[in-house]
Amino acid sequence: MKTYTLEYHSKLQLEQFIEKCNLLSYNNILVQIFTSMIDKEEIINLRNEILNEIPYAKIIGASTCGEISNNGSISNSTVISFCTFENTKIDVSYVEHTDTSFNMGQSLINSFDNTKEDLKLIISFADGLNTNGEEYLNGISSINSKVIVAGGLAGDYEKFTQTYVFTEDFISDNGAVAAAFYNNDLTVYTEYSFNWESVGKKHIVDKSDKNRVYKINGMTAVDFYSFYLGQDIADLLPSIGIEFPLVINRNGINVARAVLAKHEDGSLTFAGNINEGSEVQFGHGDVQMIVTKGLETVKDILDYPVESIFIYSCMARRALLQEDINLEMLPLRELAPISGFFTYGEFYHNCKDEMCKTQLLNQTMTILGISENNKKTTNISANIFSKNQSSVNDANLHRLQALSNLLEQTTKELEEFNDHLSLKVQEEVSKNQEKDAMLQMAQTQSQLGEMMEMIIHQWRQPISAITSSITSGQVYMQLDMLSDDKVEDIFKNILVYTDHLDSTIEDFRDLFKSNKKFEDIANTELINKSLTIINPLMVKSNVKLMENYNSQSTLNISTGLMMQVILNITKNAIDILLERNIQEPVIEFRTYDKNNSWVLEIRDNGGGIPKDILPKIFDKRFTTKGATHGTGLGLDMSRTIVESKLNGTLSAHNDKGWAVFTIKIPV
Numbered sequence: 001m002k003t004y005t006l007e008y009h010s011k012l013q014l015e016q017f018i019e020k021c022n023l024l025s026y027n028n029i030l031v032q033i034f035t036s037m038i039d040k041e042e043i044i045n046l047r048n049e050i051l052n053e054i055p056y057a058k059i060i061g062a063s064t065c066g067e068i069s070n071n072g073s074i075s076n077s078t079v080i081s082f083c084t085f086e087n088t089k090i091d092v093s094y095v096e097h098t099d100t101s102f103n104m105g106q107s108l109i110n111s112f113d114n115t116k117e118d119l120k121l122i123i124s125f126a127d128g129l130n131t132n133g134e135e136y137l138n139g140i141s142s143i144n145s146k147v148i149v150a151g152g153l154a155g156d157y158e159k160f161t162q163t164y165v166f167t168e169d170f171i172s173d174n175g176a177v178a179a180a181f182y183n184n185d186l187t188v189y190t191e192y193s194f195n196w197e198s199v200g201k202k203h204i205v206d207k208s209d210k211n212r213v214y215k216i217n218g219m220t221a222v223d224f225y226s227f228y229l230g231q232d233i234a235d236l237l238p239s240i241g242i243e244f245p246l247v248i249n250r251n252g253i254n255v256a257r258a259v260l261a262k263h264e265d266g267s268l269t270f271a272g273n274i275n276e277g278s279e280v281q282f283g284h285g286d287v288q289m290i291v292t293k294g295l296e297t298v299k300d301i302l303d304y305p306v307e308s309i310f311i312y313s314c315m316a317r318r319a320l321l322q323e324d325i326n327l328e329m330l331p332l333r334e335l336a337p338i339s340g341f342f343t344y345g346e347f348y349h350n351c352k353d354e355m356c357k358t359q360l361l362n363q364t365m366t367i368l369g370i371s372e373n374n375k376k377t378t379n380i381s382a383n384i385f386s387k388n389q390s391s392v393n394d395a396n397l398h399r400l401q402a403l404s405n406l407l408e409q410t411t412k413e414l415e416e417f418n419d420h421l422s423l424k425v426q427e428e429v430s431k432n433q434e435k436d437a438m439l440q441m442a443q444t445q446s447q448l449g450e451m452m453e454m455i456i457h458q459w460r461q462p463i464s465a466i467t468s469s470i471t472s473g474q475v476y477m478q479l480d481m482l483s484d485d486k487v488e489d490i491f492k493n494i495l496v497y498t499d500h501l502d503s504t505i506e507d508f509r510d511l512f513k514s515n516k517k518f519e520d521i522a523n524t525e526l527i528n529k530s531l532t533i534i535n536p537l538m539v540k541s542n543v544k545l546m547e548n549y550n551s552q553s554t555l556n557i558s559t560g561l562m563m564q565v566i567l568n569i570t571k572n573a574i575d576i577l578l579e580r581n582i583q584e585p586v587i588e589f590r591t592y593d594k595n596n597s598w599v600l601e602i603r604d605n606g607g608g609i610p611k612d613i614l615p616k617i618f619d620k621r622f623t624t625k626g627a628t629h630g631t632g633l634g635l636d637m638s639r640t641i642v643e644s645k646l647n648g649t650l651s652a653h654n655d656k657g658w659a660v661f662t663i664k665i666p667v
Contacts, residue, residue, distance in 0.1 A: 014050070015053060031054075031061075032080070047059060061166050068342070109140045119147055123179045163344070193367075196254070222262060229282075242319075309339075327479065345360050530567055533567060545586075551591040582606055585604070586605045601662050618650075649664045
């Protein structure tokens, strides 16, 4: 067999290529088309151009999120792979999606003579938006679990509007196509590379229906993404969601599931199933591991005869590595011609302990190597495995690795500190039998737990960005491509992220430091420090923040004590807004100067404080909530801090359905 790959530009170029490669001399040809075209007529015209030259060609194709040729990753193009065979029979089939993806898979496999023992391989492409890839593959496996299945879900360059699959006489945006290979002696090699690390704590899927997820950790799926990744990311779903998959551990193997659609009810559709009760974590790509795995795969394939390699890789890897995606793929062309496309999901077949299963994967690069002979590749260049570095680069490598280890260890220690702190608070609560002390400790425990979770959440994103910068530097270093300019850019990025980390932890230290001495601080800085800590809770609770600042005062105050008061009042406001199920909850911060005092108003639109309760809210013995949510104790403590330790006043009143807490501090 032989494979010829063309980066298509014109009909004339196609005709010249067919003549140059003498393709008409072969009687058994499979053509795979990977195209950026999302126009049905354009695809049909291209297909007809090929059939006019080679009428007997078998064709399968898909729209893509990027194409792969022997030159590596390319964009907005069309790649055509002509694969000729001597002893392998090729049969092409297709199926329209009529009811379920599972039944579609069964119909597809039944369209072939799947009882024949020489059915060795199926390459299949399914539309990327309407097909549940996992159910589709389960349907195939229910009929024939031993046949190797490769391929993937079609893409449309992250537009998520329409994808196409097609054969020589069929095209659909809601179906699947496949080519079956019949040859007992055909050598088939399959491998995949994942290297997407799970980060953060595990979350429970509360409600789902196969690949549609409704609730995670008590939030809608969209709100869950918004809380952990920010509103900007949530607004960009589904286009950005494939880069931030949920990772599930199945039988000891991490499997990613990427977002494919967002719905008005806040649910998300994923490329494959996520069952209710599943534990999920966010995933992020490890650049260094991805590139290293690419070299390891080349070494592994050397033990197999391979005449042609097809790559079906997730578009998220391309988005992560960008121009460096070729570092993962191009070493494979040392073995055989390569071609393929970037998908919305990859098909991978694995047989272990005689248990064969075809799985839907996300975030992976899947590799299919085939050969009609038993000759192994021997003329590979040893240079692709070389990792020789200069002494200067070695020093840079050690610095980057040291910084990476430092950040990893610091994050681990912070999480351990959180666990230890929670344990200590629980121990103190159990020792203290006084009611007021128990209420205070329970409240402190709740606040500390929430605040630590917020701090850890805010650390994860910059730490992930720093790690990516470090690993990209390591990749350049291993390839002897690390220039001084690149080193400078990497360290500039790291400094920006570390400044953010330092600022966040300083805000947290200000809140709880034991030294309560007065110091000068701009009132806006004080508010920003408080919002840094409480804002993640507001985002999680879908509470809108309004800011109306009209003061430039500098305060001489205990920063930590004042932050505690602001956070306590704001947290109480959030609780009321949630308890009363306010449809568009808002908390407003207002500042102004009056009578030689700085005034901060914290307002919420929760309907105001009932008239019979208003006179009692600062009484520590009064509360309308349970023991662990004692509003009275918190507000009494806040007034005590403001009046006894900050020389100010704290009061409350209603203003047209808004509850208003007013803090006055002399300046």
